[in-house]
Structure formats: C-alpha cells, structure tokens
Amino acid sequence: MKIYRGYKTELDPNDRQRSALSNHAGAARFAYNWGLNQKIKAYEETGKSPSYYDLHKELIRLKKTPIEEGGFPWLQEVSKCAPQEALRNLDCAFVNFFRCCKAGNKERGGFPNFKNKKRGEGSFTLLEHIRITESHIKLPRLGFIKLKEKGYLPVDGLPGIRVLSAAVSEKSGHWYVAVRVEQEISDPLTIEDKHIVGVDVGLKELATTSDGEVFENPRAYKNAQKRLRMLDKEVTRKKKGGKNRKKAVKRLAKLGKKIANLRKDNQHKASTAIAKSADVIVVESLNVAGMVKNRKLSKAVSDAGLSEFLRQLEYKAKWGGKLLEKASMWFPSSKTCSNCGSVKDELGLDERTFNCVDCGFSIDRDLNAAINLKNLAGGSPVSACCPGGSDADRIGRVKPLVGQEPNTSLEG
Secondary structure (H helix, E strand, O other): OEEEEEEEEEEOOOHHHHHHHHHHHHHHHHHHHHHHHHHHHHHHHHOOOOOHHHHHHHHHHHHOOOHHHOOOHHHHHOOOHHHHHHHHHHHHHHHHHHHHHHOOOOOOOOOOOOOOOOOOOOEEEEOOOOEEOOOEEEEOOOEEEEEOOOOOOOOOOOOOEEEEEEEEEEEOOEEEEEEEEEEEOOOOOOOOOOOEEEEEEOOOEEEEEOOOOEEEOOOHHHHOHHHHHHHHHHHHHOOOOOHHHHHHHHHHHHHHHHHHHHHHHHHHHHHHHHHHHOOEEEEEOOOHHHHHOOOOOHHHHHHHOHHHHHHHHHHHHHHOOOEEEEEOOOOOOOOEOOOOOOEOOOOOOOOOEEEOOOOOOEEEHHHHHHHHHHHHHHOOOHHHHOOOOOHHHHOOOEEEEOOOOOOOOOOO
C-alpha cells in the first residue's frame, strides 16, 4: 500500500549556500507578507479577497517589472517555488481561519499575521527537480548541498519511492531539510498469534508497557529551567539592537533547541521500541488539551509531550503493519485491579503502588494500568475488536475501544 512519509535531517551548507538559503527564505517571507497585504487592502476596498491564483498571476507580472515601476525583479534570482508555495501557505492560513470562525472559535487558529525576520526563523518549500544521493541533496537554484547525516534520506532510484517536495527551514543558525515522499510498503501478513501490549503513558514515566518495560521521561524543560531563566535575564539586560544582545538571543535559542531535541529523541526511541515489540498496541485516549488547563500539571504535561508521543506511536504502528487500538478516556485503567477486576473509588496521584482492598494484590500503579489496557483487547480474539474484513484489511486501522470491565469479552 502507499503511504506518505517525511524524512528530516540537517544540512551542512557552505557560506555561499547559506546566503542562497537565506535569500530563498527571505523571498518566501516577502511573498507571504505581500500577499497578506494585498488581501487586506482588497477586502477593505471591495469586500472581496483575491484568490491564490490571482495573487500568483500578479506576482509573476511584478517579477518581470523593473524596480522603478514598482516591480520585484530580484525574485527571479530564487526558485519560483519559494514565493509560489508561500502564497499557497497563506491561502491555507485563511482557510483555517474561516473554519475556526464557523466553528465559533472552538478550534485553535486566528487571523494570519505578517512574518518578521527578527521574530521567527526562515523557511521555504521546493517541489521540482529534487535529487538525493547518499551524502548530498540537489535543490533547484541551490545545487548540491551536503548532508550532515549520510544514508538517511531515500536515495534516487529506490523502487517504490517518489520524492514530492522538500521543505527547508532554519533554526538557531542550523539549516534543515524535510523531504516528503510517496512510498510503497508491503501489505502486512496475517498473524495467527498476535502479541498484545498495553501502554500506559504518564508524567513520572513517559510510558510503561504491560510487558514491564519502562521508558523514562527525561524532563528536559524542568532540568534546564534554571539555565533558561538565567539566559533570559541576560537577554533582557542587554541593550536592544546591540551585538551582545544578539549573542545572548543565540545562546537562549541554542538551549531551547537542545531541550526540544532531547524530548524528541526520547519520544522517537520509545515509540519505535514499542511499535516493533508488539502486533497489537492498546493505549488510552487522553484529553491533553484539558490536562494542560490544569495549572498544577500544565508545565509537566507540556514537558512530557504526550500528544506527540501518541501521534508517533500511531503512525509507526501503521508503517509496521501493526494494529493500534484506543481505549476510552473514561476507562478506569489505573483504578481497576488487574488481578480480580475490582475498581477503587479514589486513587490519588501520589499513590504510586496499587493495593487492592479486595484481594490484597499489590503492583506498580503504571504497570497495573498497562495490564488492564492489554486485558481490554485480550478479553476476546483480536478479530472481535475490528469485525469485518481480513486481518490485512484491519491492520494499521485506529479503532477506539469502549470502556468496559476488564477480563470481559468485547463481543456484543
């Protein structure tokens, strides 16, 4: 079957290529701001907003117009895809804004803002004539750029792989490329005896499996909070516009990048290990947005990155031909005894060991929850979880499970 997959790695450009990358990012930012300004002016004058095609046609005309007549001939020095895709992104931003308005602002999103070079990093997208070797990537108007990680991106000529686009971005002085490909993967084989694993995610440990495997939460932000506060004070104490302030901003951005990389590395290692270890993975549905609203837990929830971890686990299970099932968020996985099935009325967050008052069973709280999630799918054959179709048809499908008592059949 066909899947769309992204590969992101760091570039190792020379000084000339860095300047060219910055020019492309600047052209994309200029096109986005120009298009946003045109939309605002047109709406104020006529009550209608020009479409992407109207803006693209006008931008092509201005590229051929001299500067003296108000044109932008310097845009011809960069790839045509950079400003073109920036206008597409602007169009998508307005689509999301109007969707949020119709939903009564229940969804996140607002009116598109102008991009600022000093406020954010640069980025642009290229679509055509992209070539990849083991150690280099060729981008239109930029040529071959060296990769810091060799052999990671899919090389040209591999069967079943088609490169669709390359998004180049800059963060803290480092340039990255994210390649989007269409990839053919083999259909999963029918597995008679499926290995089921329940996964309980939390804040103390990122994930605990029913097999007893524990993946620690690095708490990257919490451990670096003191250093972050000190660097932030250094920025505010430096004179605005001065060189020392720019250096302080770079040091602060470098530490922020390190925190994000530590969290991302831990999430990828944990999700990959779990996806490879089981045929059926059962996780609980979490209302992370609601958890963040709790002022006592919001910082810890954001530091753990639970939503991103579950997202990675979902798509990696699909890539590996595994079945991912989601239990109801109301299923009392932590309060239920995995030995006898009795449910506690109350279980405080400080109680790290589950002690059953009915059967006297004692077990780690997170391991108990993971076993209950496993029993939720293991109470009946896997085929009963996803009725209809063969195993190959059901593999990779996300199926929410209803909340129920443990050790009972899902049938009926």
